Amino acid sequence: MTITVAVDAMGGDVGLKVTVPASIRFLQETPDIHLILVGDSAAIDAELHGLQDALRARVRVHHATEVVGMDESPQLALKNKKDSSMRVAINLVKEGQAQAAVSAGNTGALMATAKFVLKTIPGIDRPAIAKMMPGIKGSTCVLDLGANVECSPEQLVQFGIMGSELAASLTHKANPTVGLLNIGSEDIKGTDSIKRAAELLRESGLNFHGNVEGNDIFKSTVDVVVCDGFTGNIALKASEGLAHMIATFLREEFASTWWTKLCALAAMPVLKRFKARVDPRYYNGASFLGLRGIVVKSHGGTDALGFRIALEQACEEVRANVIGHIADRVASQLQNLKRSESEA
Amino acid sequence: MTITVAVDAMGGDVGLKVTVPASIRFLQETPDIHLILVGDSAAIDAELHGLQDALRARVRVHHATEVVGMDESPQLALKNKKDSSMRVAINLVKEGQAQAAVSAGNTGALMATAKFVLKTIPGIDRPAIAKMMPGIKGSTCVLDLGANVECSPEQLVQFGIMGSELAASLTHKANPTVGLLNIGSEDIKGTDSIKRAAELLRESGLNFHGNVEGNDIFKSTVDVVVCDGFTGNIALKASEGLAHMIATFLREEFASTWWTKLCALAAMPVLKRFKARVDPRYYNGASFLGLRGIVVKSHGGTDALGFRIALEQACEEVRANVIGHIADRVASQLQNLKRSESEA
Numbered sequence: 001m002t003i004t005v006a007v008d009a010m011g012g013d014v015g016l017k018v019t020v021p022a023s024i025r026f027l028q029e030t031p032d033i034h035l036i037l038v039g040d041s042a043a044i045d046a047e048l049h050g051l052q053d054a055l056r057a058r059v060r061v062h063h064a065t066e067v068v069g070m071d072e073s074p075q076l077a078l079k080n081k082k083d084s085s086m087r088v089a090i091n092l093v094k095e096g097q098a099q100a101a102v103s104a105g106n107t108g109a110l111m112a113t114a115k116f117v118l119k120t121i122p123g124i125d126r127p128a129i130a131k132m133m134p135g136i137k138g139s140t141c142v143l144d145l146g147a148n149v150e151c152s153p154e155q156l157v158q159f160g161i162m163g164s165e166l167a168a169s170l171t172h173k174a175n176p177t178v179g180l181l182n183i184g185s186e187d188i189k190g191t192d193s194i195k196r197a198a199e200l201l202r203e204s205g206l207n208f209h210g211n212v213e214g215n216d217i218f219k220s221t222v223d224v225v226v227c228d229g230f231t232g233n234i235a236l237k238a239s240e241g242l243a244h245m246i247a248t249f250l251r252e253e254f255a256s257t258w259w260t261k262l263c264a265l266a267a268m269p270v271l272k273r274f275k276a277r278v279d280p281r282y283y284n285g286a287s288f289l290g291l292r293g294i295v296v297k298s299h300g301g302t303d304a305l306g307f308r309i310a311l312e313q314a315c316e317e318v319r320a321n322v323i324g325h326i327a328d329r330v331a332s333q334l335q336n337l338k339r340s341e342s343e344a
Numbered sequence: 345m346t347i348t349v350a351v352d353a354m355g356g357d358v359g360l361k362v363t364v365p366a367s368i369r370f371l372q373e374t375p376d377i378h379l380i381l382v383g384d385s386a387a388i389d390a391e392l393h394g395l396q397d398a399l400r401a402r403v404r405v406h407h408a409t410e411v412v413g414m415d416e417s418p419q420l421a422l423k424n425k426k427d428s429s430m431r432v433a434i435n436l437v438k439e440g441q442a443q444a445a446v447s448a449g450n451t452g453a454l455m456a457t458a459k460f461v462l463k464t465i466p467g468i469d470r471p472a473i474a475k476m477m478p479g480i481k482g483s484t485c486v487l488d489l490g491a492n493v494e495c496s497p498e499q500l501v502q503f504g505i506m507g508s509e510l511a512a513s514l515t516h517k518a519n520p521t522v523g524l525l526n527i528g529s530e531d532i533k534g535t536d537s538i539k540r541a542a543e544l545l546r547e548s549g550l551n552f553h554g555n556v557e558g559n560d561i562f563k564s565t566v567d568v569v570v571c572d573g574f575t576g577n578i579a580l581k582a583s584e585g586l587a588h589m590i591a592t593f594l595r596e597e598f599a600s601t602w603w604t605k606l607c608a609l610a611a612m613p614v615l616k617r618f619k620a621r622v623d624p625r626y627y628n629g630a631s632f633l634g635l636r637g638i639v640v641k642s643h644g645g646t647d648a649l650g651f652r653i654a655l656e657q658a659c660e661e662v663r664a665n666v667i668g669h670i671a672d673r674v675a676s677q678l679q680n681l682k683r684s685e686s687e688a
Contacts, residue, residue: 240559278589
């Protein structure tokens with residue numbers, strides 16, 4: 001299966017100097033992949049200079065005249081920058097020239113553009129942002145991470161379906177378990193909306209585990225954790241903040257005297273292996289789910305390794321036909337709903 | 345100033361074997377403190393056996409016949425266990441025999457009992473749970489951590505006042521900065537309720553910084569972070585889960601071969617100093633704020649060091665007259681509100 005990915009080559013804090021090297025490395029490692037690099041074609045060509053012919057044959061450069069700024073208003077970007085590298089990359093997915101788009105650009109603009117261009121899958125009210133998070137015994141898919149500040153119980157069920165299909169494609173588990181993020185495992189906990197969502201999830205046909213708590217995200221209690229975008233965003237950012245604090249403290253302690261520096265040197269191989277297990281670059285790539293096309297958002301500040309991981313994630317989603325599976329599952333849910341309504 | 349603290353000696357996963365040694369150590373370290381140990385008097389006396397007279401003179405044992413189980417329903421505990429060690433400790437605060445109560449028991453039961461016995465401060469709708477969290481440049485007070493799943497904008501302002509007074513007492517800062525937990529720093533972010541809370545906080549006379557994000561909790565961006573109890577609980581638990589995962593990975597890597605174990609031995613002093621900076625025992629003690637009495641909840645599973653930290657926190661709150669300050673500030677706010685209403 002040959003897959004073509006459209007890359008917003010200009011997006012992110014660094015842009016071309018990250019996206020192009022990541023793309024080249026990705027081509028070297030993955031034989032069945034073609035890439036369309038979207039952006040300033042002269043600048044991209046310069047970055048591709050000297051690339052061996054076999055690889056160059058699998059890259060197309062698609063010129064786009066504009067770039068969406070990292071702090072630009074999503075609505076203004078959508079309205080005014082119709083030839084931005086981000087917009088054009090998504091257009092290529094819409095037109096069927098690519099099966100997925102990857103961008104490290106402005107999250108709000110990317111979501112607004114993707115929603116506008118690709119539209120949602122029938123039966124999905126609004127797209128959600130999903131991400132794999134590391135856990136003690138394997139990673140967990142968490143969604144929504146910020147696209148929807150308030151969510152109906154029905155939307156949370158849709159997130160369950162979407163997350164379940166993403167987790168199945170990325171972790172290769174047949175019937176992923178789904179947990180509902182709450183402040184306690186008991187049924188009486190949480191808001192009325194959460195309680196209703198738990199009822200609906202129980203009837204949904206998903207492999208519903210029940211309520212989970214914040215710590216369950218990193219305990220690998222379930223494969224998918226469902227929550228509204230406000231809570232999910234706070235949990236994600238709080239975790240990022242804590243991880244950064246811990247890394248800073250560890251670095252400071254090992255750097256404090258010549259003796260501790262010597263200790264660090266001795267312990268380096270161990271510290272390196274530890275670091276690799278929590279390296280955020282290996283968890284880079286947030287999927288915009290619920291759209292009629294695959295869009296993966298890379299962290300704006302990541303490097304070429306992180307961006308490559310986001311490209312890999314996009315390809316995995318294509319290979320596993322995540323969108324087809326979500327559409328099928330939502331359609332059959334709607335069918336069941338209609339049937340039970342007509343029987344009632 | 346002599347302070348008397350009522351200790352629920354039976355509370356927590358372990359009970360007496362943690363609470364009594366912690367109490368003895370606390371007496372040794374803090375000359376102006378008296379303690380009332382509440383619970384099974386025979387069992388407590390046995391734990392106190394051999395204590396030197398000077399310390400023994402500062403401890404009173406108060407018999408209570410019942411214990412609230414860690415998984416007991418808060419409402420049933422409140423209704424049926426009127427002679428529980430937890431209830432009697434809070435009664436002692438109500439009666440003025442103690443200035444604060446500390447318990448490692450069932451959180452829900454402790455909150456229900458404290459609310460029922462002590463009542464809230466006039467102008468405070470409902471109490472909140474507040475905790476100091478570690479940060480890169482100093483600790484941050486976060487509230488609410490789970491007492492209120494949904495909060496009005498007015499309640500969030502009350503939390504701002506309460507958190508501000510707690511942070512002032514525990515960090516000795518004159519005018520602590522207050523941030524509102526949100527999914528972005530811009531004013532347009534979040535729910536309508538959050539936006540309204542930001543407006544009210546801006547007019548409140550508090551040192552309001554504006555919106556903060558999840559990572560700001562650990563970046564020491566502000567002294568106080570205000571949020572509803574649902575979001576706060578998820579952020580706290582997610583952080584606990586991540587910290588546990590990181591500690592597990594670090595331990596596993598250093599324990600994997602004889603060589604890495606040797607590395608661990610060499611790096612031990614450094615790892616110990618690092619551990620001390622993130623040790624949850626030093627951040628043990630959640631304050632129930634908004635009540636007409638000081639109640640501090642210790643983590644149920646902590647050891648004697650952790651419980652002692654909770655005792656210290658209770659004393660700090662008494663010394664700083666946190667309740668008096670909260671009451672004054674809320675009263676003057678209500679006064680201003682009445683004045684502006686009568687002028688309007």
